[in-house]
Structure formats: C-alpha cells, structure tokens
Amino acid sequence: MSDTPHLLIPLAASHAEGCAQAMQRLALPHLDALLARLTPLEADAGEETDFAPPHERALARHLNLPGAPTPWAAWHARRQDGAWAFITPCQWHVGADHVTLTDPAALRLDEADSRALLAILAPWFAEDGITLAYDQPTRWLARGAVFEGLATASLDRVVQRDVRAWLPDAGQARLVHRLHSEMQMLLYTHPFNDARAARGLPPVNAFWVHGAGALPQPPAPVAPPEVPTALRDAALREDWPAWTAAWQALDAGPVARLAAHVAAGGTARLTLCGERGALAWHAAPRGLRQKIQSLFKPQRFTSLREQL
Template sequence: MPAPSPASEPSSHLLVPFASASDPGARAALPQLHLPQLTALLAEWNLVYTDTGDDHTLSPPHERALAQASGVVRGDGCPFDDGQIPWAAAESTRPTEPQAWFTPCHFQVGMEQVTLLPGEQLDLSEAHSRALFEALAPYCAEDGITLTFVSPTRWHAQGEPLRGLACASLDRVAGRSVEAWMAESTANPAGAQLLKRLQSEAQMLFYTHPVHDAREAARLLPVNGFWVSGAGAFLKAPALPAAPTVSDALRRPALQADWAAWSLAWTTLDQHDIAAWRARAKRGEPLTLTLCGERTAQRWTNTHAGSALARLGRRISHLLGTPPAWKTLETL
C-alpha cells in the first residue's frame, strides 16, 4: 500500500487501517477501549458503505478501501482482483508497465511454520540493505526485472514477469505464517514460478553474504529473503483523485501483536484525529471516515441520509442509549 501523499488542502476522508483485528489478544482488548469521540461520531454520522470479506483475502480491507477511494481501478473501470492492486505502479510515472515492491525480510523457521518479519522490524540499516540489494539486482536483471533501491525496507521492481501476479499484502503476512499467503497466479504462472526461484536464490545469496555475519555478530536478525507485494500494472494510465488521509497509528502495534500499545494508540487517535474530525463536521464540512479491520471496511459520512436500516439503528440507539464504539469495531 502506498504512503499517503501530502495534500495542499485538508483531506475530507480519514481512513483507519487496523481499527480491529482477529487476534484473540485484540478481541480481548476491544471491550476495554474507551473511545468517547468515536462513539459519538458513529452515533451522529451515517453508515453508507460496507465491504465484507474474510481475513484470508490477499488484499486486506484497508487496501481495498484505499484503492476505491483513490481511483485505483483497472482501465475498464472495474476493481482489481484480490491480490492484484498494483500499488507500485500507482506511484510510478509509467503505471501501465508491470511493477512491484520487494521487501527485504527475515523468515523465521519454527517447528511447524515459517513466520515473516518485515524489514521495518529488523533494525535494517541503509548500508546493510544496499549491500544485499546490490547483490540481488544482477540476478533479477537476468530474469528481466530491474531493481531500484528506494529505502532500506523497500525496493522497487519493474519487468514483464510482474504482470498479472496475485500477491498477499505485506500487511497480511507480517508476523504470520507465510504458507497461507503463498498464492499461485493463474494469470501469470510463469512469472510466479520465476519469482519463487528468485526468492530461493536470494535465500542462499543472503546467507553467504558478509552482511549475514555482520548482523549475527551484532545480534540482529539476518535478512534471508524478500517478499513481493503490490505487483501488476494498469490497463491505461489512471487519473487518480486526491487520496484519503491514512492513519498509520495502529499499524505497527497491530502487526507486532502488541495490544497494549494498540489500545493506547487508539486512545490517542480518538483524542486527536477523531475529535478533530467531529469538530470539522460541526463546522459544516462534508467528511468521510472509513474504519478497517481484517475482514470488513465500513464507511461513514456526515453528508448523506444513509440506508433505512442505518436510520432505524440510530433511532433504536437513541432509545436504548448509544452503544460504545468497540461494539462496532468488533464487527470489522
């Protein structure tokens, strides 16, 4: 998923990824959340859209919601299939050329599963990342993929083998077993096999690289592979509208399963961003809020009447008392 770009005017749409999670620790933390601003906002605003899936889709709800709000659709106007939202191409000046993000990572091998830890959790320096990048780039070039260094935790890849791939978002697989997310690509099976081979080569290449020994000597987890995400291309160059403001406050604690930190981040988000959104709404600004869990994204606005069911729900809430926000978060 791309980072939100700064806008010259305040955004009218706030999108909150990881507002809820399926982890038992998150489910236990939800009833303890005290979010008065969000509780009031949900009672005042109208629910206008719900996108429901399951927690095994390759593209999580917040990426689907961001793609919809940002106009990231195929050239024929249809949404991209699961796992095929071309986030790398969306940030490129050549969006019709197939591209992807390569994320250096640590594959932690356990007794029953292999767990992925992304570069941002590895204290990965630019020097170490660049050295591994420079070692891998010639292998990619041999297979028609041009690799460009963007940051220590993000390498840009471009080439025909990346067209039509279905890839699990890094936000899906980080901190989890990779087996469930190793999807096959029916649209480009040759490209999928090529990338699997490249990942195997990277594992051996990085294991024998001096960076491996340097990191072990420093008691840092070694980088022993990379993850592919955001792959694909547009059918034609899109005209992308202004993207929503995306809050990343809940992302890191959620991916690290630190539910105490996640709860604290939610409290801070409620006191600042959500409170500011309510204040702007009271001044008459038309605004939108999208909350995303691991299965569902829901969108609220202060400008539309909403569905008959939503209006009925608000009337019942007024009679019975406003339900706490965590009850809504529990459904995401």
C-alpha cells in the same frame, strides 16, 4: 479533486482474543459521538485469507485505483511502462512446522546496507528479466513481465505469520518461487550477513513480493485520506496495551477534530477497517426519523467489532 476530509483507520479491530479483551475496557467518546452523526455507507465484507487487507482495498477505492490485485508499486512509481512490484528484503525464520516472516523493521536496515544488498541481488534478478531499483531501506522497486496480473499478498498479511499460505500461485509465479530458493541459498553464507552478525544485526535471508501489477493509465487525482498507522503497527505485533493507547490518542486527536468538523456542518468520511472487512460512513443530511432513531439506538464502536 474532492476536499472532503477522509479518516481511514487500518486495524481498528481484530479478532484476536487480546483485542476482544482490550475492547471491553476501551472508551472512545469522540468516536461514538462522531458515529451518531454519520450515515453508514455500503460495507466491504471479505475474508482473513484475502491477499489484500481491508485497509488497502479501502485506500485503493479512495484513490480510484484498480481493485485486487492493486498495482501499488506502479502507482507509487508513477509509471505506466509495464508491470511493477515492491520487493521487501526480510528474514524468514524456519521452524519445524512453519516459515515465519519477521517484521522487516526489526532488521534495522539502513540505506547503505539496503543498497549494498540490492547490488548483490540485482544481477540474479536481471537474469530473469527483473530490474531492481532502490526506493527505501526496506522496499525496492522491481519491473518485469512476471508481475503482470500477479496476485501478491500484502506485507501486512504475512508479517509474523507463516509465509506458505501467502505465497503467490506456484503455477503463475514459478519464477518468483525459484528466486526465493536461490536467494535463500545465496544469502545463507554470504559475507553480507557475516558482516551484519559481527554488528549484532539479524541476517537478511529472503524477500517478499507485493503490490504487483501494471497501471495502464493514471487514476483521476484525489486528495489522499488521513491514514494513521499506530493501530496497525500495534495490532501486527499483537501488542494490545499499545493498541489501546493508540486508539485513545486517535480519539483525542484526529477523531475529535473530525467530530468537531461534522458538528459544525462540514462534510466528512470515516472508514474503520479490520482483518476481514471495512465499514464506512459519511456526513450527509438525515431525516427526522433517522435523527430520532439515533437518540434511542446510538451506534457504539465496540458493537461493530464482529463486522470488521
């Protein structure tokens, strides 16, 4: 098992206009110093329409998991007995020309409410051969043949966006699409949501399937990377002042520690992920020519945004 520290940063940059403006004023001295000492690895180029965001693809590679679709639920459950998926209870806000999935955290589901809702929905899923089990308030585990090889969009792709572009293929997931319709009708007037409304809480009227697939055998063990989530959380909300503050905290904390480790001769990996692709570096011996070039052409984070 490798003990090389790996800092993997989701949504280090975005193509949103607010992010572009924030980056013009962003100073990250420790990151720039670290980049000057690292050797680039092969970039991961993708599209914003990929179901798996770059940070999930990078994490799957680090953990020796299969590529997209990555069976995150089966890996999390440490199960090799069939196909699994995550089910996240959520709210779909239906507008005139869009169906937006609001951030599940905004539901303020606690364990008691989540378990009560699971007890309501589990029999409906069971009729279609899907077994549900509680994992955490905004995420359940599901097992069923329908999840075998099913490409599902990451929750990070669909939060605050129109769900219609991110639903699994209708031909392959006809059962899932039908369950979406049935659960919306069931929950629309259900006493569960009446009780939540009386407490000033938003209704739960839908669910999202993600991390589907089977894991025939466990991957080779590896030390997990450090994956800070503050940038991701702020970017999904498009809160660019919070995103800027999160980057400054990262630069002063984990990035500064990694830079010091590399400066002292240690090995390390750094992966910066955006909405389309990811860039990775590692600490490796560099030739004299590379060292001289780095003095005249230092790599700055702000120049890398278009590659992410």
